[in-house]
Amino acid sequence: MNTATMIDAMCDEIKQNLNDYCNRADLDRLTPAVAEQMSQALSRALGAGGVAGYRVFLCEYECGENTIVREGKTMRLKMMSEKDFMTPFGKMTLERKMYQADRGGECHVPLDAAWGMEEQFASLEVREAVLYACGLVTPVETE
Numbered sequence: 001m002n003t004a005t006m007i008d009a010m011c012d013e014i015k016q017n018l019n020d021y022c023n024r025a026d027l028d029r030l031t032p033a034v035a036e037q038m039s040q041a042l043s044r045a046l047g048a049g050g051v052a053g054y055r056v057f058l059c060e061y062e063c064g065e066n067t068i069v070r071e072g073k074t075m076r077l078k079m080m081s082e083k084d085f086m087t088p089f090g091k092m093t094l095e096r097k098m099y100q101a102d103r104g105g106e107c108h109v110p111l112d113a114a115w116g117m118e119e120q121f122a123s124l125e126v127r128e129a130v131l132y133a134c135g136l137v138t139p140v141e142t143e
Contacts, residue, residue, distance in 0.1 A: 006056045013052035017045035050089030063097055063110040070108050075099035078107060086122040088129075 021041040027034060066077045081098040084091055096111040112118045122130065133142040 001057070001060055006053045009056045010049040010053035014045045014049040017041070017048050021045070047090040051087060051092045054087055054089060055092055055094060058094060058111065058115060061111060061114055063099075068099055068108075068110065070099070073101050075101050075108055081109065083112075084121070085117065086126045088123065088125045 018041065021038075021044075025034075025037065025041070027038075068075050076099060078098050078100040080095050082093055082095050084093050086092075094111075096109050098107050098109050100107045109118070112120075116124065120127075130142060
C-alpha cells in the first residue's frame, strides 16, 4: 500500500475544495452565517478528501490481469465499468475492471468481490448506520 499516494490525493482534494470555496465566498467579516458556511465548506472538503483517499486505496487492489479463472471458467477483461458507491465520506464513483467469459454470461468484478460490494451500493459502514437509524425511526425519517 502506497500511503503517500493516498495522502497526496486526499490533500489535493481538500486544498482544491477549500480554494474553490474561499475564492467565491465573502469572508471579509466574521458573522455567525459566515462561520456556519465555513464549517460546511470544511465538512465538504474533508468528505471529498476521504473519497479521494478511499478511491486510491481501493484501486491499489485492482486486478492487473487481462484473463482470470473464476469457478473453473476463464474470463477475459471486457471493459472498465464505473459504479457509484455510498461511503462514510459521501458518494464515490469508482472505475473497476469487469470480466466475462468468451461465450457471454454473467460478468464478474474482482474488486467489488474483494471488498464485499458485489450487488451492493452502500459500504458496510453506511449500511450499518442506515439499519441502526431504521431501528430507531421510520424508514422515511431515515431517508
